[in-house]
Amino acid sequence: MEIRLEDLSFSYGSVPVFKDINLVIDKPELVCILGPNGAGKSTLMHCMNKLQAPTSGTVYLDGKDLKTYSLKDLAKLVSFVPHTEDTTFSMSVLDTVLTGRLPHAGTLTTQEDVLIAAENLKLLGMQKYAMQGFDELSAGQHQKVMIARSLTQEPKLMLLDEPTANLDVKYQMLVMRLLRDVARLKGITVVTICHDLNVTSMYADRVVMLYDHRIYADGTPAEVLTEDNIKILYGIECQIIDIQGRPHIALLDGDELDSHLEDNLTIRPTSGTDDA
Amino acid sequence: MTVGSYPITMGEVYQVIVDHLFDLGSPLENIDQRVVWEQRMPRLLTAVVAGAGLAVSGASMQSMMKNPLADPYTTGISSGASFGAVIAITLGISIGSHSAATVIFAFVFSLVPAAVIVLLSRFKRATAAMMILAGISVMYIFNAMTQYMMLVSDAETTASAFEWTIGTLNKASWSSLPVMASVVAAGSVVLMILSRFLNAMNSGDNYAKTVGINVERMRVILLITISVVSASVVSFTGIIGFVGLVAPHVTRIFLGSDNRYLIPGSMLMGATMLVLCDILAKSFTTTALPIGIVTAFVGGPVFLFLIIRQKKEVW
Numbered sequence: 075m076e077i078r079l080e081d082l083s084f085s086y087g088s089v090p091v092f093k094d095i096n097l098v099i100d101k102p103e104l105v106c107i108l109g110p111n112g113a114g115k116s117t118l119m120h121c122m123n124k125l126q127a128p129t130s131g132t133v134y135l136d137g138k139d140l141k142t143y144s145l146k147d148l149a150k151l152v153s154f155v156p157h158t159e160d161t162t163f164s165m166s167v168l169d170t171v172l173t174g175r176l177p178h179a180g181t182l183t184t185q186e187d188v189l190i191a192a193e194n195l196k197l198l199g200m201q202k203y204a205m206q207g208f209d210e211l212s213a214g215q216h217q218k219v220m221i222a223r224s225l226t227q228e229p230k231l232m233l234l235d236e237p238t239a240n241l242d243v244k245y246q247m248l249v250m251r252l253l254r255d256v257a258r259l260k261g262i263t264v265v266t267i268c269h270d271l272n273v274t275s276m277y278a279d280r281v282v283m284l285y286d287h288r289i290y291a292d293g294t295p296a297e298v299l300t301e302d303n304i305k306i307l308y309g310i311e312c313q314i315i316d317i318q319g320r321p322h323i324a325l326l327d328g329d330e331l332d333s334h335l336e337d338n339l340t341i342r343p344t345s346g347t348d349d350a
Numbered sequence: 351m352t353v354g355s356y357p358i359t360m361g362e363v364y365q366v367i368v369d370h371l372f373d374l375g376s377p378l379e380n381i382d383q384r385v386v387w388e389q390r391m392p393r394l395l396t397a398v399v400a401g402a403g404l405a406v407s408g409a410s411m412q413s414m415m416k417n418p419l420a421d422p423y424t425t426g427i428s429s430g431a432s433f434g435a436v437i438a439i440t441l442g443i444s445i446g447s448h449s450a451a452t453v454i455f456a457f458v459f460s461l462v463p464a465a466v467i468v469l470l471s472r473f474k475r476a477t478a479a480m481m482i483l484a485g486i487s488v489m490y491i492f493n494a495m496t497q498y499m500m501l502v503s504d505a506e507t508t509a510s511a512f513e514w515t516i517g518t519l520n521k522a523s524w525s526s527l528p529v530m531a532s533v534v535a536a537g538s539v540v541l542m543i544l545s546r547f548l549n550a551m552n553s554g555d556n557y558a559k560t561v562g563i564n565v566e567r568m569r570v571i572l573l574i575t576i577s578v579v580s581a582s583v584v585s586f587t588g589i590i591g592f593v594g595l596v597a598p599h600v601t602r603i604f605l606g607s608d609n610r611y612l613i614p615g616s617m618l619m620g621a622t623m624l625v626l627c628d629i630l631a632k633s634f635t636t637t638a639l640p641i642g643i644v645t646a647f648v649g650g651p652v653f654l655f656l657i658i659r660q661k662k663e664v665w
Binding site: 153156 | 416546547553556559562564
């Protein structure tokens, strides 16, 4: 599965979110998108699965313009894990996960559908919650169910908007490790928005940094996660330590943080809200 | 069917029904025949169909709007129907017969709010909030016009118009049943087929789109189906409140929120509720209270009790 963004721009009215982005992701690996709040990470992701239409530029999926895909055909190839889940009437965990079969299924749920759902719940360690109500779970468990559901869709490309946001350290690592293995072993391209630099560094095959309306840096964690880049992206001093062959980022508190933060206290265009 | 102002035993009821179904000669007196077959049978079946129709509309409306307060009338169907009926009654319009005119006007006007929303959806995305707000504004317009019509007409007309808005099974007859039953049945089949899409939409519009659902178009299809089903019920019975709101919630307590079970389950629940309420309506008074009053008066406390009792958080 190859996804190619060509000269992609997006703006809300006259407020630009990003401009002329070119990006090719052409092999099954774990790609992490990093960037400060409001950099347009979610919007960029929404342009990759038709949730939002870019202002200009084109997205190609396997060489075909994304616009030519119907939502249903796209759903067979690309799955999405939203940032948050807002259910009103919640179903059981298993039934929630089974909605992931929708693009493939006929009218009735088959034994095979249930087996796929169950297998993915097991993968996330959620099998014992299968018959519980979705709303009875914690935020972290919600996230795991949503990932299981996304896998149940059996996509070629998985997009995730901050899948580790509500997870404790152990599950952040487990989920990122799982996503890496999904990419490696199942041949699925996984693109995820991240905030934690160290977890990203540990598991990402490729890191894309979004800053100043463009792709600021793109490469392996070692190439991209540098003291300079982090200073520019977030305005924070840090020290990079090499651990297990990957950069480990120790963030430093300091006076320059104050001044930098103050400089940056201008209001930026918000983007990437779920329903913008 | 034994309950009512005219006493008939269970055995006699069965005899009349069997006689009719198998076309046997009847040994029973004519008046029993007529009460059972011409009055109570269509009334019972109307209660079943109306209850099922209102509940299936309510269940899908709540799931589609993701709003526990939604009911078949949320988008202004009831106010449209009232306005249509009140026009027909106060202006004395007659199509074939006077009651036929009332039914037809109620039906046509109850679809107006949905039509307005469908039109709006061409200019603005059909989100749940947009639909509810547009429905409410149309509702206010219709209510204002209804109130005006009632103010300017004489007391007797106003009373009969008012009575219509309460909802009653007193006008149930064999002639109205086939139309209502076939629309409710067809609509329910459509809603059951769409129930798995409703399940995905429950997780939010963005997610639903990424499993291949054109969410806005789906909402419009659902809205039209729900409107036609509830309009077909309302135009014959008037506005029977509460069943469409509560039957789905009661069903959720027992079956959960999976729309594949909720929708057919709600139909059974709605039919049962309306039949029980009708029995109550007939037992307490000789004139048979309008059922709209009974559903609300009995249903309210029962539902409050269920809200307190139930431990599982369905909402």
